[in-house]
Amino acid sequence: MFSFVVAHPPALVVFVLMGAFIMPTISHFRRSLCGPASCVIMLVALMCSFHLARFAMAGNTIKYAAGGWLPPWGIEVVINSFSAFILLIISFICLLILFYSTASLQTEIAYNAIGWYYTIFLLLVASMMGMAITNDIFNMYVFIEVTGISACALVLAKNTKMATDAAFKYLLLATVGSGFVLFGISLMYMITGNLNIDYVAMEFRQVYTQYPFLIWTVLSFFLVGFGIKSALFPLHLWLPDAHSSAPTSSSAILSGLVVKAYIVALLKFYYIIFGFELLDAIFIRHLILIMAASAMLFGSMFAFAQLDIKRRLAYSSVAQIGYVFLGIGLGSPLGMAAGIIHIFNHAVMKACLFMAAGAIYYQTGNKQVNKLQGLGYEMPITLGAFSIAALSMVGLPLFSGFISKWYLAQGSIEAGMPLFVGLIILSGLLNASYFLPIIWQAFFDVDQHKPKTFTLDAIPFPMAATLVVLALTIIYFGLNPEFPLTLAQQAVMIFLP
Amino acid sequence: MSVFAKLMQNYPFFVSEVLFCIGIYTTLSQTSLMKKIIGINIIGNSIFLLLIAAGNIREGIAPIMHSGDHLPQEIVYVNPLPAALVLTGIVVSLSVTAFALSIVVRLYDYYGTIESNEILEIRSWE
Numbered sequence: 083m084f085s086f087v088v089a090h091p092p093a094l095v096v097f098v099l100m101g102a103f104i105m106p107t108i109s110h111f112r113r114s115l116c117g118p119a120s121c122v123i124m125l126v127a128l129m130c131s132f133h134l135a136r137f138a139m140a141g142n143t144i145k146y147a148a149g150g151w152l153p154p155w156g157i158e159v160v161i162n163s164f165s166a167f168i169l170l171i172i173s174f175i176c177l178l179i180l181f182y183s184t185a186s187l188q189t190e191i192a193y194n195a196i197g198w199y200y201t202i203f204l205l206l207v208a209s210m211m212g213m214a215i216t217n218d219i220f221n222m223y224v225f226i227e228v229t230g231i232s233a234c235a236l237v238l239a240k241n242t243k244m245a246t247d248a249a250f251k252y253l254l255l256a257t258v259g260s261g262f263v264l265f266g267i268s269l270m271y272m273i274t275g276n277l278n279i280d281y282v283a284m285e286f287r288q289v290y291t292q293y294p295f296l297i298w299t300v301l302s303f304f305l306v307g308f309g310i311k312s313a314l315f316p317l318h319l320w321l322p323d324a325h326s327s328a329p330t331s332s333s334a335i336l337s338g339l340v341v342k343a344y345i346v347a348l349l350k351f352y353y354i355i356f357g358f359e360l361l362d363a364i365f366i367r368h369l370i371l372i373m374a375a376s377a378m379l380f381g382s383m384f385a386f387a388q389l390d391i392k393r394r395l396a397y398s399s400v401a402q403i404g405y406v407f408l409g410i411g412l413g414s415p416l417g418m419a420a421g422i423i424h425i426f427n428h429a430v431m432k433a434c435l436f437m438a439a440g441a442i443y444y445q446t447g448n449k450q451v452n453k454l455q456g457l458g459y460e461m462p463i464t465l466g467a468f469s470i471a472a473l474s475m476v477g478l479p480l481f482s483g484f485i486s487k488w489y490l491a492q493g494s495i496e497a498g499m500p501l502f503v504g505l506i507i508l509s510g511l512l513n514a515s516y517f518l519p520i521i522w523q524a525f526f527d528v529d530q531h532k533p534k535t536f537t538l539d540a541i542p543f544p545m546a547a548t549l550v551v552l553a554l555t556i557i558y559f560g561l562n563p564e565f566p567l568t569l570a571q572q573a574v575m576i577f578l579p
Numbered sequence: 580m581s582v583f584a585k586l587m588q589n590y591p592f593f594v595s596e597v598l599f600c601i602g603i604y605t606t607l608s609q610t611s612l613m614k615k616i617i618g619i620n621i622i623g624n625s626i627f628l629l630l631i632a633a634g635n636i637r638e639g640i641a642p643i644m645h646s647g648d649h650l651p652q653e654i655v656y657v658n659p660l661p662a663a664l665v666l667t668g669i670v671v672s673l674s675v676t677a678f679a680l681s682i683v684v685r686l687y688d689y690y691g692t693i694e695s696n697e698i699l700e701i702r703s704w705e
Contacts, residue, residue: 220664224671227671227675231678235678238682241685243690243702246685247686247698247702249682250612250683253675254615254619257622257675258622261602261622265599268626268630271633
């Protein structure tokens with residue numbers, strides 16, 4: 083199996099895609115089997131991508147010409163440390179979310195929609211994996227559109243007034259965003275006459291001095307298009323509604339992975355085609371830094387004002403997207419490695435937080451952040467996992483969030499912009515201001531007359547197990563960050579030669 | 580060559596950019612959800628026009644060759660790749676439109692209107 087995947091990497095995407103379209107058949111015979119079946123599919127995908135990551139970590143690069151058509155004409159797939167790392171993140175987080183959803187889904191969406199829900203979920207996973215490994219700009223556009231449509235469908239699955247409204251807003255803005263991206267791609271094709279990223283980059287180096295205005299247009303169109311889709315600060319308007327009204331498993335994957343997948347595409351376009359010197363020379367890098375800094379501050383401030391737990395977490399995502407963009411904008415080796423590693427850390431933390439919020443709603447029916455008094459004694463597993471993820475979000479040492487902040491701070495000193503260290507600390511304090519009250523309420527604001535004894539959570543086993551695994555992951559990679567750090571540093575070598 | 584003459588020669592590009600702006604404006608400013616969907620279709624079509632114009636050559640012919648033909652030197656062929664890309668783009672745009680229309684049907688069931696400002700008003704009462 084592994085040697086087959088190494089020889090034909092797109093088989094991984096095709097495998098998940100086939101799984102997506104088998105789901106309705108399975109649901110026709112046994113509806114309760116859909117969840118476990120998709121877990122098995124993701125488990126196989128996780129094993130394959132772990133093998134690919136080990137393979138890429140050893141310094142190998144796989145270049146695969148799809149259908150036997152060689153690169154300038156055909157679609158090329160590239161597995162290097164960067165795309166293998168992204169594949170690993172996607173399959174790991176999705177496996178846990180799918181395992182959680184086997185227990186939580188039937189309480190949240192209509193019973194006859196469950197089979198189709200898994201279809202769309204796996205479709206989303208397959209298209210994100212495709213985005214990570216493809217090396218062809220038009221193929222990238224197709225995957226971007228598939229991701230956009232299936233992400234909207236995941237929001238829509240809840241079928242409430244609020245979710246429908248949010249899904250329409252999301253679809254509209256995502257389509258405007260992909261319009262900008264496609265315009266940029268067509269202009270790139272006009273300038274260079276190629277669609278393969280490597281060939282576009284090679285051609286671009288020779289001709290870019292002839293098209294100064296077109297390059298401005300292309301760069302700003304990519305920034306606006308991917309900025310809308312990945313909710314960079316002033317363009318984040320669709321995110322809070324969509325992420326807070328979706329079912330729990332959808333919110334976790336949307337907030338944890340989907341917005342990052344677009345950042346992966348942006349990284350490939352910006353750093354492989356244009357290169358750091360050009361981004362620096364025409365100040366698009368400074369624009370990214372300004373937007374990232376305002377995202378880190380205002381995202382946290384908006385989050386502070388929200389009373390609904392999931393809305394607060396959604397606004398917190400806006401702030402955390404700012405960290406990833408900060409790493410990209412810094413452009414120094416350590417800063418970019420921190421941005422890439424934060425893609426992983428934030429995916430784990432945000433999935434854990436959203437699932438804990440879902441578990442709280444499952445047991446108590448409570449959505450408000452100010453009604454959690456003493457809940458830590460009733461739901462120690464859920465609130466324990468929530469506290470670990472929240473403290474990691476704040477950036478305390480021993481947790482994985484600290485690792486990305488530490489390297490971001492080092493990277494900003496390396497890039498000669500020490501002002502951002504202060505900004506990172508300030509943003510961490512703002513994070514603390516809206517996460518610590520929840521933890522304090524849950525564990526310390528207790529009714530004096532009630533007995534202070536821990537009782538085990540009344541949530542199904544898959545929910546509790548997922549939360550425990552995610553919390554342990556946060557602590558493990560906070561103590562031993564070598565594995566993701568090595569992959570991220572190898573990935574930076576691709577972008578900053 | 581003056582700017583105006585250049586513009587007249589390359590008018591498809593100019594038209595596509597104007598259409599793109601019209602599409603963005605329609606999508607973001609109109610209150611009717613149907614008009615917003617028409618807006619995203621205008622955006623898509625403007626980009627398809629740009630791609631087709633980029634691949635086109637005046638007096639060029641379709642790149643179809645027969646094995647026995649003797650190839651005359653003066654014939655120029657149109658680039659077929661943008662046409663294939665546009666075909667893919669049209670399929671994507673069609674599916675987005677169908678999906679958006681189905682959401683609008685659902686919204687009409689819930690709110691009894693397809694004006695976004697009225698939907699906002701109804702949501703603020705609840």
